Amino acid sequence: MSEGRGQWGSRLSFVLAAAGSAVGLGNMWKFPYITGMNGGGAFVLIYLVCILLVGLPIMIGEVLLGRMSQSSVVGTFPKLAGGPTPWAGVGWLGVATGVVILSYYSVVAGWSLHYVYLALTGGLDLGDAEAFGALFGETYSDPTVNLTYHTLFMLITAVIVVGGIQRGVERASRILMPLLLIMMTALLAYATTLDGFGDALDFVFGFHVESITGEAVLEALGHSFFTLSLGMGAMLTYGSYLSKRDDVIAVSVATTAVDTLVALMACLVLFPITFSAGMEASSGPGLVFINMPLAFDGLPGGHAWSVLFFVLLFFAALSSAISLLEVAAAFLIDERGWSRPKAVGLAAGLVFALGIPSALSGDATTMFGATDWIGERNWFDSFDYLASNWMLPLGGLGIAGFAAWRLGDRARRLSFAAGSAIGGIQGVYLAWLQLLRYVVPVAIVVVMLHALGLLEAVFG
Ligand code: TRP
Secondary structure, eight states: OOGGGOOOSSHHHHHHHHHHHHSSHIIIIIHHHHHHHTTSHHHHHHHHHHIIIIIHHHHHHHHHHHHHHOSOHHHHHHHHHTSOOTTHHHHHHHHHHHHHHHHHHHHHHHHHHHHHHHHHTTTTOOOSHHHHHHHHHHHHHOHHHHHHHHHHHHHHHHHHHHTHIIIIIIHHHHHHHHHHHHHHHHHHHHHHTSTTHHHHHHHHHSOOGGGOOHHHHHHHHHHHHHHTTOSSSHHHHHHTTSOTTSOHHHHHHHHHHHHHHHHHHHHHHHHHHHHHTTOOTTOTTHIIIIIHHHHHHTSTTHHHHHHHHHHHHHHHHHHHHHHHHHHHHHHHHHHHOOOHHHHHHHHHHHHHHHHHHHHTTTOTTSHHHHSOOSTTOOHHHHHHHHIIIIIHHHHHHHHHHIIIIISOHHHHHHHHHTTOSSTTOHHHHHHHHHIIIIIHHHHHHHHHHHHTTTTHHHHO
16 A cells, blocks of 8 residues: 555544535435425435445445555456456446536535525525525526536535645545534524424424335435445545554444434424425425525524525535545546546546536526436436436445455455454344345345336336
8 A cells, every 4th residue: 555545644534534425415405305205204214224224334345345455446346356357347437427426516516605605695685485496596597607606616626636635635524524513503403493393303203104105215225325425436435545454334334323413413404494484394406495595584694594504515515526526536546647636637627527518407598408318307417317326326236246245255354353343243244244245236226126117016
């Protein structure tokens, strides 16, 4: 392992960076709205089960593979297989997936920056739901706004990743993650004072069995992948900067726990506000960009809360974007021997270019907005669909398959135990391995069959 690759300064740094990757728009924007659309409590419970039985085993597997190989996601498979192997395709897929996801993630992240700007300049002084709906519509479809913030967001992300593991990623995470947790706590404290808090608690944690559907199970499973940053080697790449003495199990559990905590906190912030303002929990993707500023608008000091909230959303997106870019950068550095600035420059440039059609997707007058790409989806939706429904599950299947079936048992067992207090316990190891061998692949294959429309009869 070369000193030149970089390594985390401490175990806490890994957890902060990995949690920074995991906690993102998935937690703050998507989880509350899909929880709202799926009726609350039961969906949350199913999601927690998915995190525990599918997410956590893959998380441990990814971090473990990275720590074992000490290389990028492309280098990991040949290195651990002891030579050229078809499994290497999983690594290439991972790099491609990171590039695809970041290209549209950056556009959504840009909206959060735009809303910070609006909140600071009185642009969120609108009064009623219709006006906020219209504002979101305008933001979504304005090519200038989208291109400007997409450019800005990619520049900020690239500058941090150029800084390297310790000076860039680690330092940013050490500032961003604690700030994020403090801001979430402040918002949560405020939310507990609202009339709607009791209703929100019941909505999120009450077991509303009538709302369980097959569709909800699949959505919960798919989301547990995205929210934990699994399936494309982001956690694998971060794991490759761990030393052989680090405790893979402890850091994986900590990362998963922080991500889950923040997702639940986001619900307990959003729903009390939504209910207190007399709005519906099931209002969909607009929950964050329409309901939040609307709810804050009616409050004393409302604009300060809006600024706080959108800065928070921006931070969450930024630390996730860093991990997405690092996967491609690490590949170019490790496998191509490029310098970090050159590698990041090329990767970020490519992501930026691919993101331009996404930034223009809301405007039907440009070819990117008007044309149907996959089905009736515009470019933005096509990329999201491709990455979330196909590339991530496929990558997750490959990573779990390699770790559970291809890796030599002796090396795997030793590595699982290395540095960990509980990794040497036979039962813990076997439980993890069985989940990875059977439960994870079956779950993923079911999701993919559903995506192909082959399970309609079962899941309606
Ligand atoms: N987990 C992040 C979120 O919840 C997004 C993300 C970052 C991601 N890195 C990833 C998703 C890698 C999948 C794979 O917003």
